[in-house]
Amino acid sequence: MSPASTPRTLILGGTTEASRLAAALAARGLPAILSYAGRTAAPRAQPVPVRTGGFGGAAGLAAYLRAEGIGQVIDATHPFAARISANAVAACAATGMPLLALERPEWAPGPGDRWTRVADIPTAVAALDMAPRRVFLAIGRQTLAPFAAHPHHYLLRLVDPPDGLPLPDCTVEIARGPFDPAMDRALMERYRIDLIVAKNAGGAGGEAKLIAARALGLPVILIDRPALPVRDTVSTVEEVLARLHANLGV
Numbered sequence: 424m425s426p427a428s429t430p431r432t433l434i435l436g437g438t439t440e441a442s443r444l445a446a447a448l449a450a451r452g453l454p455a456i457l458s459y460a461g462r463t464a465a466p467r468a469q470p471v472p473v474r475t476g477g478f479g480g481a482a483g484l485a486a487y488l489r490a491e492g493i494g495q496v497i498d499a500t501h502p503f504a505a506r507i508s509a510n511a512v513a514a515c516a517a518t519g520m521p522l523l524a525l526e527r528p529e530w531a532p533g534p535g536d537r538w539t540r541v542a543d544i545p546t547a548v549a550a551l552d553m554a555p556r557r558v559f560l561a562i563g564r565q566t567l568a569p570f571a572a573h574p575h576h577y578l579l580r581l582v583d584p585p586d587g588l589p590l591p592d593c594t595v596e597i598a599r600g601p602f603d604p605a606m607d608r609a610l611m612e613r614y615r616i617d618l619i620v621a622k623n624a625g626g627a628g629g630e631a632k633l634i635a636a637r638a639l640g641l642p643v644i645l646i647d648r649p650a651l652p653v654r655d656t657v658s659t660v661e662e663v664l665a666r667l668h669a670n671l672g673v
């Protein structure tokens with residue numbers, strides 16, 4: 424099959440890996456469309472067409488797949504984006520569409536790490552029941568409100584300046600990853616951070632804060648990934664390309 428006659432690949436994105444996959448498909452002349460939820464005000468420019476916003480649940484996504492002549496779906500969303508991933512499984516099952524997940528391996532502790540693993544946001548909040556600390560709350564901006572239960576000073580790192588925040592005592596650093604350990608160490612020293620709360624997202628850019636925490640001897644509360652339906656999964660862009668090559672002959 425020639426690249427031009429290949430059915431379009433829908434990439435569910437919002438991650439570095441999704442952007443890398445989009446670039447790789449574009450470089451091979453393979454038609455693709457990259458889908459964003461629309462959480463970031465100005466996403467990076469992409470070499471493939473982009474669509475933005477929810478599909479309207481699994482049924483909406485199934486209707487989109489049928490209407491847009493999609494041939495396969497690559498779920499390259501963040502490992503904590505559980506709803507869209509579950510919707511992708513349901514929509515692909517309903518339409519008979521091939522689905523492949525591109526999922527980064529989890530981070531694993533190394534010597535010197537002081538990690539406390541917790542199951543979810545509520546248990547992370549419960550683990551912070553202690554005298555006020557200076558906490559680097561590195562979990563994005565969507566699930567901040569429960570952390571107001573404790574009188575800690577929170578450092579947040581966000582992509583866009585927020586309209587309003589549910590935390591009375593916080594500092595916001597505006598920055599877009601990937602980050603590096605030296606930069607994150609300097610950030611933690613500048614804000615005199617005592618403790619880090621992070622999601623076990625995996626990936627090199629986000630790991631910088633854990634490497635910096637190890638170097639500074641700081642404790643980390645690390646939130647485990649949410650459970651997802653079983654799906655066919657690979658962990659690198661190269662594996663996605665190999666699978667497309669095997670399945671489509673391109």
Ligand code: NAP
Nearest residue numbers: 436437458459460477478479480500501503504505506507
């Ligand atoms: P979520 O809870 O799984 O999704 C909530 C809803 O947002 C979905 O039901 C879907 O709406 C829509 N949606 C999510 N991702 C979409 C996509 N790529 N294209 C179109 N619609 C999408 O997801 P989330 O945790 O809010 O994350 C939203 C986006 O941010 C994801 O694309 C993810 O890759 C990215 N992201 C998330 C995190 C995180 O920590 N959660 C971190 C970095 C990046 P409908 O049901 O209406 O289709």
